[in-house]
Structure formats: structure tokens, C-alpha cells
Amino acid sequence: MGLRRLLRSFIVVVTTVTLGLATGLLATPSAGAAVCLDCEEPELPGPGGPSCPTIVATTDPALAPGNTYRVGRTVTATTGTWNTAAKTLKVWWYAGTAPVTPGTSYATPSSRTVSYTLKAADLGKPIRLMAVAYGTDTACTKSEYSAPGTATSLGDRPTTTAVPTIQGSLVVGATLTAQPGTWSPTPTSFGYSWRWDGDSAVRGTAQTYQLTGADLGKRIQLYVTPVLAGHEPTSLTRVTPGTVAAAAAPVPTTPPAVGATPAVFGTATVLDPGSWSPTPDSVSIQWLRDGTPIPGATDRSFVPGLAEVGTLLSVRVTARRAAHADGVAVVVAGRVQRAAAPVWAGGTVEVKGKGRTTLGKRIRTRWTAAKVRAALGAPDARVSYQWLRKGKPIAGATPAHKAVKKDRRKRLQVVITISVPGHDDLVLVSKAVKIKPRR
Numbered sequence: 001m002g003l004r005r006l007l008r009s010f011i012v013v014v015t016t017v018t019l020g021l022a023t024g025l026l027a028t029p030s031a032g033a034a035v036c037l038d039c040e041e042p043e044l045p046g047p048g049g050p051s052c053p054t055i056v057a058t059t060d061p062a063l064a065p066g067n068t069y070r071v072g073r074t075v076t077a078t079t080g081t082w083n084t085a086a087k088t089l090k091v092w093w094y095a096g097t098a099p100v101t102p103g104t105s106y107a108t109p110s111s112r113t114v115s116y117t118l119k120a121a122d123l124g125k126p127i128r129l130m131a132v133a134y135g136t137d138t139a140c141t142k143s144e145y146s147a148p149g150t151a152t153s154l155g156d157r158p159t160t161t162a163v164p165t166i167q168g169s170l171v172v173g174a175t176l177t178a179q180p181g182t183w184s185p186t187p188t189s190f191g192y193s194w195r196w197d198g199d200s201a202v203r204g205t206a207q208t209y210q211l212t213g214a215d216l217g218k219r220i221q222l223y224v225t226p227v228l229a230g231h232e233p234t235s236l237t238r239v240t241p242g243t244v245a246a247a248a249a250p251v252p253t254t255p256p257a258v259g260a261t262p263a264v265f266g267t268a269t270v271l272d273p274g275s276w277s278p279t280p281d282s283v284s285i286q287w288l289r290d291g292t293p294i295p296g297a298t299d300r301s302f303v304p305g306l307a308e309v310g311t312l313l314s315v316r317v318t319a320r321r322a323a324h325a326d327g328v329a330v331v332v333a334g335r336v337q338r339a340a341a342p343v344w345a346g347g348t349v350e351v352k353g354k355g356r357t358t359l360g361k362r363i364r365t366r367w368t369a370a371k372v373r374a375a376l377g378a379p380d381a382r383v384s385y386q387w388l389r390k391g392k393p394i395a396g397a398t399p400a401h402k403a404v405k406k407d408r409r410k411r412l413q414v415v416i417t418i419s420v421p422g423h424d425d426l427v428l429v430s431k432a433v434k435i436k437p438r439r
Contacts, residue, residue: 077113118155251327
């Protein structure tokens with residue numbers, strides 16, 4: 001065959017193939033069809049494949065006009081309608097340029113509504129639906145996209161169906177626990193912030209908070225923040241109904257005690273403050289007279305004075321520990337007794353006259369008040385005298401007694417009573433003297 005004839009035959013073949021493709025395979029896209037991403041129109045099998053009919057979307061996939069493009073919201077779209085060349089259908093949801101769902105296949109290409117719930121990963125990306133129709137031979141396909149929706153924005157902030165609460169005792173040393181409540185949509189986790197009411201400083205960020213001495217007298221405020229990716233942030237606060245109280249007072253494990261009781265004038269009464277739990281920071285002592293504090297009596301040892309004689313002596317022990325109530329114990333030492341009477345070392349008490357005298361004469365003891373005080377070393381002693389006739393008191397008798405007719409042939413004695421402050425009385429009785437009549 002000549003060269004000119006060969007070229008003419010090649011041109012005829014090329015023209016025939018080109019016209020065949022134009023009339024048999026290419027279809028005019030619908031007026032509203034979206035541009036196909038990374039594909040060419042039409043989608044044909046490779047060389048040697050089947051002869052594909054024209055597959056056309058008579059109505060393109062479309063997002064529902066009422067969609068709200070926020071994380072957590074569900075959007076819908078229709079898959080479009082297709083001509084009879086389409087036999088099956090498969091759809092994908094896209095965020096931006098990437099699919100976010102596996103393909104969902106349908107046995108028929110009928111128009112249907114499909115849905116997708118927007119995720120946090122979709123934030124800032126437009127959503128669209130891709131639909132691929134397949135012919136009888138699945139090598140024959142046609143792809144269409146919906147127009148994109150607006151960029152996905154943050155989802156609704158979570159709201160509570162049961163509010164957060166604070167559980168625990170408002171006492172120093174106790175632990176408070178945050179109960180986050182119930183939220184919708186359900187958060188993946190929660191953040192916590194513990195503060196003093198009216199103070200922005202954060203005291204703790206765990207779900208639990210142990211109260212310390214610094215919290216004493218404060219109301220505690222809790223911030224609960226639900227964590228849910230892709231949603232608007234929010235938080236709720238709760239404040240304790242009351243203020244933090246001091247911890248329980250120290251208690252004695254070994255009770256305080258005083259020495260020998262009852263207490264005695266002039267003799268030291270010593271306190272053992274005992275043992276306490278928890279261990280106090282300090283222990284203070286206050287001695288009491290009939291329940292009233294004795295000024296300056298704050299040592300472990302106390303010597304009762306004249307003011308305490310006959311009164312009820314006790315001691316109050318106060319154990320103090322930071323952020324705890326005061327532990328108090330009162331120990332009673334009893335009513336303060338007088339000390340024993342002074343010891344007399346002056347010998348026998350005699351009456352001047354050596355046992356005999358006569359009527360009309362004054363008789364007396366040589367132990368005057370001054371001599372008694374000197375003998376006892378008790379300058380504040382009170383000395384009194386009482387004369388006796390046959391053991392019975394003589395009215396009006398004084399340190400000296402004038403013998404009268406009634407005393408004739410009677411034995412007279414003198415009783416000396418010595419009262420030293422704070423002591424029992426010392427009583428001295430003289431030897432008797434017999435009164436004889438005048439001759």
C-alpha cells in the first residue's frame with residue numbers, strides 16, 4: 001500500500017473513534033453538578049474493558065438546607081437521583097478533601113437521605129457528600145459531589161441534667177470530694193479547681209481536696225469544667241453552705257491528775273498534765289478557786305494560801321493544737337484544808353501561885369500573848385484565854401482572874417487557844433490551882 005493511502009486510512013480510523021467516544025460515552029453533566037475531585041469525566045475502564053453506558057445524575061447529591069454545622073450536630077444529605085444506567089450506589093462523607101466515613105453501599109441508586117454526626121476532627125472543615133453510581137458492570141462508574149457546607153464550628157457547650165456537688169465534712173483534716181454531676185453531651189473528662197469563696201487563687205486541681213488549717217473559717221468554692229473536644233468551653237461552680245470548722249480537740253490518753261488530795265494550806269499541790277492525742281502544740285494551766293481563775297496561778301505547782309482555805313480548789317488544763325478545737329480537762333483538788341495546829345514546845349502551862357491562892361487575889365498564867373507568839377514564831381497568831389471552874393467556863397474571864405467566893409475550895413484552870421492563820425487551833429490547858437479561903 002502506498003504511503004498516501006496508508007495515511008488516509010489512519011485519519012479515518014481516528015475520526016471514527018473520536019466521534020464514537022463523543023456520542024456514545026460522554027454525557028452532558030447536569031446544570032448544578034459539582035466539579036469532580038481528582039477524577040475525569042466520564043470514568044471509563046481501561047483499554048480492553050467493557051462498553052459502558054452513560055451514567056448520569058439527574059439530581060445531584062445535596063446537603064439539607066437546614067443543617068447546622070457544629071461539632072456534635074447531625075447533618076443530612078440526599079444521594080441524588082440517577083438515570084437507568086446506574087444500578088448500585090456507594091456514598092462517602094468528606095471533611096475538607098478527605099473521607100471521614102467508610103463507603104456505604106446501596107443495592108439501588110434510589111434517592112435517599114443519609115446522615116453524619118460531626119466530630120471534633122471536622123472542626124474548621126466544610127462537609128460534603130460524595131456519591132458514586134455503578135453500572136451493571138461495576139467497572140462503569142460516575143461520581144458526583146454535593147456542594148460543601150459551611151466550615152464546621154465548635155459544638156454546643158455541655159449542660160447539666162444533675163448539678164455538681166461537694167461531698168465531705170467541713171472540718172480541718174477532712175477530705176472533700178467533687179461529684180461532677182451529669183452532663184449532655186457527655187464529657188470525656190472533667191477538670192476541677194478548688195478555691196476559697198471570693199478568692200481567685202487555685203488551692204487544688206484534683207477531684208478531692210483535703211482541708212488544712214489554712215482553710216479554717218473559709219467557705220470552699222469548687223469549679224467543675226467538662227472536657228469535650230470540639231465543643232464550647234463551660235464550667236459550673238458550687239460553694240459549701242458553711243465555713244470550715246476546727247478539727248476535733250485533743251483528748252487526754254492519760255488524764256491529768258493532782259497529787260495528794262484534799263489540798264492543804266501552805267502545802268504545794270502538784271499537777272501532772274497527762275498525755276494528749278493528737279499531740280498538742282502547747283498545754284496551759286490555770287488554778288481555780290471556787291471555779292474562778294486565781295491570778296498568776298499558772299504553774300504546775302500551786303501552794304494554797306489563806307484565800308483558798310475552805311474553798312474548792314481545781315485546775316484547768318487546756319491542750320492547744322493549730323486548727324483544732326481546744327482540749328480542756330478540769331481536775332478537782334478538793335476543798336482546801338487547814339494545816340495541822342502548830343507544835344507547842346513551851347512546856348507545861350502553869351498558873352502563878354503554884355497551886356494555891358486566896359480569895360480576892362488575881363491569878364494569871366505566865367504565858368502572855370506576846371510570849372506565846374514568840375514561842376511559836378507566829379507573830380500573827382491570835383491568843384485567847386478561858387478560865388474554868390471545875391472544868392466549866394467562867395463567864396467574862398480574861399487573861400487574869402480574880403478569885404471570888406464561888407471559887408472557894410474549887411480548882412481553877414486556864415485554857416489558852418492559839419489561832420495561827422491557815423492552821424487548826426492549838427489549845428493549851430494549864431494545871432489546876434485550888435482556891436483557899438483567907439485565914
